[in-house]
Amino acid sequence: MSMMKIEVIDRRTFLIGAGASAATLAALSNLAHATPDQAAAFLAKLTGGAQPAEGKVKLVMPEIAENGATVPTEVSADSPMTEKDYCKSISIISTKNPKPHICTFHFTPRSGKAVAKIRVRMAETQEVWAVAQMSDGKWYIGKTTVKVTIGGCGG
Amino acid sequence: MSRKVSMNGRGRKRAAVVASLLLAAGLAGYGASSAMACDACKGKYEVDGRKSGYLFATKETQSIQDDDFINPGMLWVEKGRELWTKVEGEAGKSCASCHGEPESLRGVYPVYPKYDPKTEKLINIEQRINRCRTEQMKAKPWKWESEPLLAMTTLIGYVSRGLPMNVKIDGPAKPFFEKGKEFYFKRRGQLDMACKHCHYDFAGRYIRADLLSEGRGGGAFPAYRLKWQKIGSLHRRFKGCNKQIRAEPYKPGSDEYVNLELFVKWRSRGLPVEVPAVRR
Amino acid sequence: MAKARVKVPKTAKAGEIITIKTLIRHKMESGNRKDKKTGKLIPRHIIDKFTAKYNGEKFFWADWEGGVSANPYCSFTCKVDKSGEFEFIWHDEKGEEYTAKAKITVA
Numbered sequence: 001m002s003m004m005k006i007e008v009i010d011r012r013t014f015l016i017g018a019g020a021s022a023a024t025l026a027a028l029s030n031l032a033h034a035t036p037d038q039a040a041a042f043l044a045k046l047t048g049g050a051q052p053a054e055g056k057v058k059l060v061m062p063e064i065a066e067n068g069a070t071v072p073t074e075v076s077a078d079s080p081m082t083e084k085d086y087c088k089s090i091s092i093i094s095t096k097n098p099k100p101h102i103c104t105f106h107f108t109p110r111s112g113k114a115v116a117k118i119r120v121r122m123a124e125t126q127e128v129w130a131v132a133q134m135s136d137g138k139w140y141i142g143k144t145t146v147k148v149t150i151g152g153c154g155g
Numbered sequence: 156m157s158r159k160v161s162m163n164g165r166g167r168k169r170a171a172v173v174a175s176l177l178l179a180a181g182l183a184g185y186g187a188s189s190a191m192a193c194d195a196c197k198g199k200y201e202v203d204g205r206k207s208g209y210l211f212a213t214k215e216t217q218s219i220q221d222d223d224f225i226n227p228g229m230l231w232v233e234k235g236r237e238l239w240t241k242v243e244g245e246a247g248k249s250c251a252s253c254h255g256e257p258e259s260l261r262g263v264y265p266v267y268p269k270y271d272p273k274t275e276k277l278i279n280i281e282q283r284i285n286r287c288r289t290e291q292m293k294a295k296p297w298k299w300e301s302e303p304l305l306a307m308t309t310l311i312g313y314v315s316r317g318l319p320m321n322v323k324i325d326g327p328a329k330p331f332f333e334k335g336k337e338f339y340f341k342r343r344g345q346l347d348m349a350c351k352h353c354h355y356d357f358a359g360r361y362i363r364a365d366l367l368s369e370g371r372g373g374g375a376f377p378a379y380r381l382k383w384q385k386i387g388s389l390h391r392r393f394k395g396c397n398k399q400i401r402a403e404p405y406k407p408g409s410d411e412y413v414n415l416e417l418f419v420k421w422r423s424r425g426l427p428v429e430v431p432a433v434r435r
Numbered sequence: 436m437a438k439a440r441v442k443v444p445k446t447a448k449a450g451e452i453i454t455i456k457t458l459i460r461h462k463m464e465s466g467n468r469k470d471k472k473t474g475k476l477i478p479r480h481i482i483d484k485f486t487a488k489y490n491g492e493k494f495f496w497a498d499w500e501g502g503v504s505a506n507p508y509c510s511f512t513c514k515v516d517k518s519g520e521f522e523f524i525w526h527d528e529k530g531e532e533y534t535a536k537a538k539i540t541v542a
Contacts (some may be wrong), residue, residue, distance in 0.1 A: 007472070062215045065434040067381035069502045072215050081514075094502060098467045102502035110494035112452035118497075119504040121465065145490030149364035224442045227506040230460045233440070384462075384505035 036127070039093050042100040043131060045139075046091060052131055053137035057090060059130035059142045068122040068148040075105065077114035077132040077140070086131045087114035096126035122148045166357065202319070202425035208375055208434055211368040212360075216381065220433035228309065228379035228431025231386045235310025238303055244294025250307075253291060257314050264428055265374070266316035268417045270327040277331045277413045280308050299407040305386050309377045312430025320373045320423045328417065335418030338411060344402025350415075353396075365435070373423025375432035386431060389416055441523055443537040449516050451541075455487065456510040457527050459533060465501030484526040490519035507516060515541050 043052070079087040083085040091104040105116040114132070122128070130142045200207040209217060223229055254260060260268045264280060271278035278286070284307050285296035297304035324332040339350040353362060354370025361367070372378070376389035383391075390407035393415060396426050397404040405411040442456040459482065466479025480499060487495040495511045513521075516542045525533045 062213065064213070066213045067215050069220075069384050070381040072219070092502075097502050098465070099500055099502060101500050103500060104498045106496045106498075107511075108492075108494045110489065110492060110514055111512055113512045115512055116495075116497070117508070117510040119508050121502050121504055224440065224456050225458065225508050225510075227458065227460075227508070230438075230440070230458070230506060234460075 026057050030097075032087070036095045039095040039100040042093060043129070046093075046131060047133075047139045050139050054141060056134075056140040059092070059128060059133035059144045061128060061144050061146045063145075064147045064149060065122055066149060067155040068124070070074060070119045070123050071146060072117070072146075073120050073128075074115070074117045074134045075132075076116075077134075079114050079134060081107070081109050081112055083109050084135070086111075086135045087131035088129055088135055090114065090116070090132045092120065093126065093129040093131060094120075094122070094126060097121065097123045122146050124148050166277055199317075199427050205371055205423070205426060206369050207423075207426050208368040208370075208372050209427065209429065212434060216433055216435055219379075220429070226379065226431060226433055228386055228433060231306045231309040231377065231379075231431060232313045234302070234306035235308075237314075238307055239310065244288065244292035246291060246293040248292045250287070257310055259316045262318060264312045264430070265318050265321045266323065267421065268324060268331075268413050268420070270331070272327075276358075277328065277408060277417055279408075279413050279416055280311055281408065284308065284311070284414070300388060301405050303366055305377050305388065308388065309386055309431050312377065312428055315428045316430060317427050318425060319425045320420055322373075322417055322420045322424070324417065324421050331414045332417050332421065334411075335414035335416070338415045339418050344397065344400040346400040346402075347412070350396065350402045369422075370419065371423040371426055372432075372434075373420035374426050374428040375430065375434065377430060378432040378434050380434050382435060389419070439523065439525065439535040441521070441535045441537050443446045443521050443539055445538075446512050446540045446542065447515050449541050451516065452512050452514050453539075454510060454512050455521070456508070456536070457485075457487075457523055458506065458508045460506055461525075461527070463499075463501065463503055463505045463507060467501060479528075481528055482507060482525045484524075486524045486526070487511065487513070488522040488524075489513055489515065490517070491522075515539060517541050 031072055056079070057077045058075065060076075061071055065071040073092065075090045075092060077087040077090055079085065081087065086109045087107050089104055089106045092102040093100050102120050103118060105118075107114045125145070125147045127143055127145050132140045132142075134140070186289065200209045205407065212220075218225075218409075236257065242249045242252075250257070267283065268277040268279040270276075281299065281304055288294045289296050297307070339355075342349045350370060353367050358367050358369040372389060372392065376392065377386045377419055378392075379386050380392075388407060390412045393412050394404040394407060438461070439457065439459040441458075444453050447453050461482050462480065463482065464477055464480040466476065466481075467478050469475065470477050481499060481501055481503070483499055483500065485497045485507075486493060494513055497509065499507065518539060521537045521539065523535045523537075527533070
């Protein structure tokens with residue numbers, strides 16, 4: 001049955017399908033999007049040029065987001081959260097959204113843990129960064145990739 | 156078989172559209188973290204083989220619905236409670252004047268739409284709310300998809316949460332049910348597709364990146380859709396579906412959509428009221 | 436209308452790290468969306484700052500941009516040592532502030 005359906009696809013039908021996808025993509029991409037370079041520039045500004053080390057900070061997002069408008073996100077940093085040694089902040093940076101900076105959480109030893117959850121917007125499939133600053137001034141980075149499904153039956 | 160092979164041009168086009176959508180779907184949807192594989196979590200969301208849209212959502216989306224606190228749809232339930240006691244209209248009444256607590260209306264949501272002898276057609280929850288407003292409160296009806304009407308409908312649904320959907324389709328409701336059923340199976344729009352093509356023939360398969368549900372959203376709406384970033388009505392969803400197959404949508408609250416609502420709610424019979432559900 | 440919801444445990448043990456959940460009703464208009472009818476950009480209107488205080492001590496705060504979803508949900512933790520009150524403040528970039536409070540008993 002399905003074999004037969006595939007047999008009868010003609011060129012015109014494929015063009016209809018392609019047209020629809022192109023229209024959807026055009027509608028979604030008619031705005032200037034940030035590039036990984038802009039994200040890197042934002043990062044450099046944030047850290048004052050310091051190169052963050054990999055590790056200590058974790059970014060948890062779904063591998064595939066059903067809808068880019070609401071993507072559950074969790075950030076955390078490995079820190080004892082004492083007066084002498086704590087995580088001061090974690091920023092979430094997008095490499096493909098219209099703006100690289102999504103949000104920054106600020107913590108204190110009173111926080112007990114450097115962990116926060118939020119829901120964010122992802123314009124398209126992309127790499128996302130979490131950048132943490134510790135009380136000793138050192139910077140750390142964690143990365144993840146989120147696939148955003150576009151063009152199904154949004155309605 | 157031979158008949159199908161010698162399909163006329165129109166038939167070929169139809170089949171090809173469906174096939175190309177599904178083909179693209181298979182590729183794009185590969186690897187999505189669907190909850191369909193999880194038998195243990197089906198629980199109350201599957202009744203006699205009928206599956207709620209909940210089971211077609213990813214676990215992240217399900218988890219937003221599962222926790223009343225993080226479910227943003229609950230904000231509309233709260234707004235509904237505020238409106239419940241708000242006196243409006245010339246009669247100087249609020250909903251509470253006649254109904255007491257909203258919980259007194261538990262059991263109302265699962266039986267709507269139902270036949271209304273007064274207009275000799277179906278009446279759904281939104282229309283019932285507005286009738287209370289115009290006739291009992293002597294207040295202005297709320298506009299379809301307006302914040303207050305969505306909030307009140309969400310509240311009415313919420314107080315019936317967990318009850319099984321149970322609309323009547325016999326007696327005077329029968330002709331309207333038949334019309335709704337006809338709508339569901341009738342091809343329409345430039346893509347020449349019926350509701351049933353996606354939500355009956357190909358439920359559980361991918362259309363491009365989306366997993367097709369069985370279209371049993373009877374107990375879910377008003378639902379918080381991630382795409383809408385707010386609560387919306389079942390009729391808004393119908394409109395979206397109709398536009399997607401490039402058909403001229405009907406107006407929310409139209410006879411066509413209320414009849415279709417009865418059919419969809421019958422398809423959802425036995426499934427629990429989930430309002431406010433969370434969907435993609 | 437009550438725009439905000441907060442969830443704080445009613446009781447906790449001294450030294451315990453509790454989880455706090457907050458949710459507020461807000462469009463978080465990003466400024467990147469176009470009006471479908473006019474084709475013009477819809478001006479940005481977001482909550483740009485969120486602050487949490489425990490007995491007056493600002494212990495957690497956040498800067499938000501248009502990339503935060505509508506009806507923002509935010510959860511975080513606090514190490515509690517005495518009974519008291521939490522205060523949460525959402526600052527809208529148009530200058531409005533929404534606050535919510537919650538009490539906790541620490542044994």
